[in-house]
Amino acid sequence: MMESSRRNFLKIAGLSVLGIGSGAVVGSRARGASKAFSPNPEALTAKRWAMVVDLRAGCPDGCKECIEVCHRIHNVPKIDNPKEEVKWIWTDFYEHAFPGMESRYTEEFVEEALQGSPVILLCNHCDNPPCVRVCPTKATFRRKDGIVMMDYHRCIGCRFCMAGCPFGARSLNWTDPRRYLKPEEVTPDYPTRTRGVVEKCNFCAERLAVGKIPACVEICRKVAEKAGTEPVLHFGDVEDADSEVREMIRAHHTIRRKSHLGTMPQVYYIL
């Protein structure tokens, strides 16, 4: 008995390792085969979502309505103190939107070619997003379809992402945002945020999941149709060579905000 104990020990140890190993393999295969979860069949999908902003079109209402709709459906609080403001989509002057591309005379261009209208700005859903790289909890991550998404459950409010984002697309909730949301105006199907959480535009991921285009693009079309103008915002799959956005990028010279920084923004502007 004692003579063969080492031999037996090695045999048993070897078999045990095999057993544990194969158990893990079977377990992971069983999990992978789970069919409990499925996407909504109506969901809009793409290889790479992108937006084209045609500033030549000029928004008849100065981009007020799309901002209003976006912030309403996503329960974004309206805080007047600029140090605490929260925004998903907003406007700014040409020279602020495209710093380094202005000159003494671009003011005339903005007045004449763009009818003095402000530039609509939102998260650029970069291909190389610095916010994702710096997030210590992976609360911000890049989806396969290019959307830079936030998991508010994981955000610890460290604001590294706000320091990383060169576009100011991110806002921290310095106080409980519900203080600034009237209960009757809250959209019940979308959560609010809580104090100490960073938020930003999500390209309406929750609408894409049920087959709707982003709310800003939808309302922009409606506003343009009403006024008899062309819509400013266009949304689609930039990897699809036949898509509207790809066609626009092919036909026109487009610029992106601070593209020299190498974040590869996916919101394209036509001027």
Added chain:
Amino acid sequence: MYDAGKVIVGLLVFLCLITFPVWYNVGSGKGDFKPDLQLGTQEKECVAPKLQIRASHMQLLDTWRDTVVREGPRLYRTWNGKTFEMSLTKTCLRCHSKKEKFCDECHSYAGVEPNCWNCHVIPKETQ
């Protein structure tokens, strides 16, 4: 043992004090308190069997959360082949429409404080 009397009396006093909340609740008739859950629905089946949902609804909700937010799928097929949207407010609270008489009743009893409602909006009671 030196001062055995004092030590034993001290221990007894200590035991009485530390178990006081138990005696107090038994004495005041709260000892047999059980949460009185009101389902708020006519539905007979949940998204998982009753015992399973009772024991591990929190794990299920965490899985739903991570699947929806991080992986994309939004629909959940149950063990008996029904399909539900993975949504706390749209699916769970649609049936369990009386949150205070269902979720809170048991959570308060168990001393659990889930932070779901810091962000998720409690739907208006439908009944």
